Amino acid sequence: MDVPLRFGAELRRLREDAGMTLKQLAKVTTYSTGHLSKIERGVNPPTMNLAQCCDAYFNAGGRLRRLLSAEIRSAGNRARPARRRVIVTGVGSLIAARMADGGGVGHLGDQDLPPDTLFHEQLHQMKRLGQSLAPAAMLPVLRSQASTVTTLASRATGSSRTGLLITASRFAEYIGWMAQESGDEAAALHATAEAVELARAGGDTDLADYALVRRALVTYYNGDASRTIALARQAQRSTAPPRVRGLAAQREAQGHALAGDERACRRALDRARDLLAADVDLSAGPVLGTTQLKDPVSMVEGWCFYDLGRPQQAAEVLERQCRRIAPHALNTRARYGLRHALALAASGEVERSCEMAREMLAFMSAVPSATVRTDVRRLDRAWSRFRGNPTVRGLRPALANVLGAGR
Numbered sequence: 001m002d003v004p005l006r007f008g009a010e011l012r013r014l015r016e017d018a019g020m021t022l023k024q025l026a027k028v029t030t031y032s033t034g035h036l037s038k039i040e041r042g043v044n045p046p047t048m049n050l051a052q053c054c055d056a057y058f059n060a061g062g063r064l065r066r067l068l069s070a071e072i073r074s075a076g077n078r079a080r081p082a083r084r085r086v087i088v089t090g091v092g093s094l095i096a097a098r099m100a101d102g103g104g105v106g107h108l109g110d111q112d113l114p115p116d117t118l119f120h121e122q123l124h125q126m127k128r129l130g131q132s133l134a135p136a137a138m139l140p141v142l143r144s145q146a147s148t149v150t151t152l153a154s155r156a157t158g159s160s161r162t163g164l165l166i167t168a169s170r171f172a173e174y175i176g177w178m179a180q181e182s183g184d185e186a187a188a189l190h191a192t193a194e195a196v197e198l199a200r201a202g203g204d205t206d207l208a209d210y211a212l213v214r215r216a217l218v219t220y221y222n223g224d225a226s227r228t229i230a231l232a233r234q235a236q237r238s239t240a241p242p243r244v245r246g247l248a249a250q251r252e253a254q255g256h257a258l259a260g261d262e263r264a265c266r267r268a269l270d271r272a273r274d275l276l277a278a279d280v281d282l283s284a285g286p287v288l289g290t291t292q293l294k295d296p297v298s299m300v301e302g303w304c305f306y307d308l309g310r311p312q313q314a315a316e317v318l319e320r321q322c323r324r325i326a327p328h329a330l331n332t333r334a335r336y337g338l339r340h341a342l343a344l345a346a347s348g349e350v351e352r353s354c355e356m357a358r359e360m361l362a363f364m365s366a367v368p369s370a371t372v373r374t375d376v377r378r379l380d381r382a383w384s385r386f387r388g389n390p391t392v393r394g395l396r397p398a399l400a401n402v403l404g405a406g407r
Helices: 005-017 022-027 033-040 046-058 063-074 081-089 091-100 116-130 135-155 158-180 185-201 206-221 225-236 242-257 263-279 298-308 311-322 330-346 350-366 370-387 390-405
Strands: none
Touching: 005 033, 005 046, 005 063, 022 033, 022 046, 022 350, 046 063, 046 185, 046 263, 091 206, 116 135, 116 158, 135 158, 135 298, 158 185, 158 206, 158 370, 185 206, 206 242, 225 242, 242 298, 242 330, 263 298, 298 311, 311 330, 350 370, 350 390, 370 390
């Protein structure tokens, strides 16, 4: 395949216009600075994943994807189909292609790492990409990769089979989250159940307990406090590792806050802090739960303050914690930034609320989220008290656009 020179030139222009160094772009995209430099100079070919990530980050309106697609077509599609699939979908297709050519799980050429470890890294990078792409764009690729890992596991034996099954379960768990983010609750629960089944086949029972935490999140967003608390407590009665029980305690705190029980909420938050502080990840698979927050318990505490009717305290905590979210994590920034805007509106600080929400609503256009949209609806109701405010009126179209996208 001819190297698309114009893509590299446009990527460099976007990066320099944004005042970014190659090192900063490397953090956003998870590509090395050397590789990005070669892409900009037309030495290395870009991938569609990179184009999608940079389009979202630079708010380029799909320009990089269109450039890459056009230049691939103009090159006469000289790349072999198998090679083209590898470029787009990554290491999973590469391993599958090698097996199709007669190689087994243990014959991966120059790769020194076991295949499950390679897939761990791929899932980590896809989770980063999921912070800046719509769930609908992520799901087909994730499902394809999950199928590849499961197929490899069915052909492997011993520790290779075990590791691949556990990795497949982590893919399925993330598919469940992306399905929930796309608004398909039934698909989310189905994928989570499939994740538990795969994990058990690989000898990992921890994911069954984490699935209770995931189900509790669904009930929380549905406004069911008692069910949220019950599921979270069930997960904590298990022999799961401290991380899973700590995440469950966080969810329990949210359930208590929804029910208006501040004392029980604080007890659950304290328990979550102790458990997560004691966590030593000995699991065979990628880490469970968010990895985008520096202090997840404090962030959840701010969230709980809002549900407890303490918006001013919520705004103070959320403001501190939102500053610590990485720039590339658009979904996480939108989720907690809108909560911060909601807390400010409830505190009567409508101008600051609008200032915070303006950027978050722009993120929502790039990375739509059914769960975050719940808070957009709440923000719409909170702003209804300030309909005469010109800043609120100015943001109404953006708000309506985000809400309309979910219908």
